[in-house]
Amino acid sequence: MSNAGRSATGIDLVIVATCTAFDRKPSIAARVAERLGIAAPAVFDLNAACAGFSYALATADHAIRAGASHRAIVVGVDKMSDFLDWTDRSTCVIFGDGAGAAVVEAAESAGGIGPVVWGSNPGKGGCITLETAGPHDLPAMFRQEGPAVFRWATTELAPIARNACARAGVDPAELAGLVTHQANVRIIDALARKIGAEGAVIATNVTESGNTSSASIPLALSKLFERGKIPSGTPILLFGFGVG
Incomplete structure (x- = not known):
């Protein structure tokens, strides 16, 4: 928040894009809001894998344009090392752990975020996976x-x-x-x-x-x-x- 020159006081929406959260609830967004001391924001996680931050940024932009939010925090975070097969040298040497965040708010000047073009190819979903063999078989392993x-x-x-x-x-x-x-x-x-x-x-x-x-x-x-x-x-x- 310091780099953005803003305090947590006016934040009313927290979106966290991640595909590596172990816990199903509470959301990572709720935990971020708690750590920052933000009172009663809308909070949810979004999983669009490597495209997650772009999806989350667009979602925050749309919420602000619609008047449902005034100032949002958008976070992109993944800890890939928890899910890598360290015997698979074709994947484990490629990935890293990281996090980045942005504060999004309405502005008087033109420009800003957008327009947004969405898209997908669900038929190729099997090319990159992070799946368990069953509901309790952790950890999942990344495959590509x-x-x-x-x-x-x-x-x-x-x-x-x-x-x-x-x-x-x-x-x-x-x-x-x-x-x-x-x-x-x-x-x-x-x-x-x-x-x-x-x-x-x-x-x-x-x-x-x-x-x-x-x-x-x-x-x-x-x-x-x-x-x-x-x-x-x-x-x-x-x-x-x-x-x-």
Whole structure:
């Protein structure tokens, strides 16, 4: 909250995006609100895996635009190390643990968050899984079909990103920054080319933090701002993608 220049007093919505919470209740959002001393906010967790922060940010934006919320905290957090198979070197060396958060509130000036373009391909949900054998068989183990995921990400996703730019009235060549889910550098570079955003500052925090799932976009975005790579108020495309 200190970096945002805000206190917890005015927060009325807490959304936590995560796919690695062991406990079903209370929600991680409720625990965050309790730790921050926020009185009576709306709280819920959201599981969209690696796309989680983008989903949560859009949900907070929509709630504020609808007047259901005035100021929200959006958190992306995953502790992937709890669910990795350390004998599977094709996955365990890729992932990291991380968390990132943003304060979202209404503003008088134009711009801000959105428009949002949603999408999914449920038929490919089996390419990335974190499942137990039964309701009490913990821990679950992460599994990924790497080649299938790479083909999907590099051949099917760019039109969704271009659609988001078109709805915002921004040519991809005009983007100041591109912050995708930090899957790996080959996917990020391929998406940048196919989106047409080669002139943008492209986030590659994956080389420092690994793939942190729901935390990857807020971590990558914050580092670009902290290092002065992207001026405030310029157009940035946030592009989350993952399981399903």
